[in-house]
Amino acid sequence: MLFPPSVLDLVPPGHLAHFVRDTVLEDLNLSAILDTYAEERGYPPYHPVMMTALLLYSYCQGLYSSRRMARACEERVDLMAVTGMQHPDFRTINTFRQRHLAALQGLFVQVLQLCQRAGLVTLGHVALDGTKIQANASKHKAMSYGRMQKAEPELQAEVARWLKTAEAVDAREDAEFGPERRGDELPSWVANKQERLQRIRAAKAALEAEAQAAEVAKRAAAGPRPPGAKRGPKFKRPPGTPSDKAQYNFTDPESRLMKRGDGFLQGYNAQAAVDSAHQIIVAQHLTTNASDVHELLPLLDAVKGTFGRQPTEISADAGYCSESNLQALRRRRIRGYVATGRQKHGQSAATQAQATPDRPAVTAMRVRLQRAGRRSRYRLRKQIVEPVFGVIKHARHFRQFLLRGVRQVTGEWSLVATAHNLLKLATART
Secondary structure (H helix, E strand, C coil): CCCCCCHHHCCCCCCHHHHHHHHHHHCCCCHHHHCCCCCCCCCCCCCHHHHHHHHHHHHHCCCCCHHHHHHHHHHCHHHHHHHCCCCCCHHHHHHHHHHCHHHHHCHHHHHHHHHHHCCCCCCCEEEEEEEEEECCCCHHHEEEHHHHHHHHHHHHHHHHHHHHHHHHHHHHHHHHHCCCCCCCCCCHHHHHHHHHHHHHHHHHHHHHHHHHHHHHHHHHHHCCCCCCCCCCCCCCCCCCCCCCCCEEECCCCCCEEEEECCEEEEEEEEEEEEECCCCCEEEEEEECCCCCCCCHHHHHHHHHHHHCCCCCEEEECHHHCCHHHHHHHHHCCCEEEECCCCCCCCCCHHHHCCCCCCCHHHHHHHHHHHHHHHHCHHHHHHHHCHHHHHHHHHHCCCCECCCCCHHHHHHHHHHHHHHHHHHHHHHHHC
16 A cells, blocks of 8 residues: 555456446547547546546446436446546536537447457347337426317416506506606516416427428328329318327427336337347337337348348337338348237137238238247247346336437437447456
């Protein structure tokens, strides 16, 4: 203790802190972050490489809050080994994460390529799944379009009544105390109601614009109506008008109310494709759509974009089953094992396997799964992808996003997936 302690002596030689620090320093290309600090004047007091290592190691340890990271830098020796005994405050950590979120998101592919070089990715069997993760918003802060239509005139009438009362009070005070007062000050209770009315009007406008955009896309996909075609049924509401049940959240407007097994949550749908060899996440993205059916092809495109080839076979639950998805798998020559639906109570396997003439690909998939029975490759799905979500949510306690908005939440989910692959890579190298 007569000599200054070395950072390398704070934790054992084979510790994860050394692995993450050395990987970020030697194996990752951080030019997208470093190039933003061009001038020597105003250069950051904390090196960007150290800040990147701090973020990745913290995510590996289940530390997602910038305040918890800053506190750990002062209390935990493993974080001190990563930062070199430096103690960035939580504002610095949060600002760095938000400023370089796009560049940090790109580290997922770099870590994935390191896993490939280490022999952890085979693309023999890839399992796909999605999980609903709570947004940084409460579902109780959402309001339906129907409730907005009812609340807007009520608030408008209430504000008008209060404004009239305020004018009468001002006139009486002018007569009593003289004209020195301006007379146009509004009480706080009026201003709050006015602000709520403005927010409701903005939310209504956003829902209406979204409904009109969806109607335009629907008409463009349908194409021009042929001459002499019969008219469809009458609309319950004008085209391009939001449903009364359409929701808008005032805390995070881009999040959506989604159904899961234990009820509803205000959140996002996080997608992942996991390789069967070592449970490496080979593709990931995030969507505001609660359904998984449109996410199969984007995940496969991401796998091909990273590795230059498609997986040999995939497995996915019934949420990904559609005629177009199964036909796309056939065109890409990927052998798929996709559930076509749950067997209803009291229904025999022979009845469930009956052909559906208008859905030949679904029928063929149903027959493939029925013939294999318990030996079907579909059984691998639960032991490949679901444990990954279990580790992320329960072992590393990532159950809620800290950031808001699709762009930032997408980057946050990418960091979580990158940390997962880093831990797998560290285990393989040790």
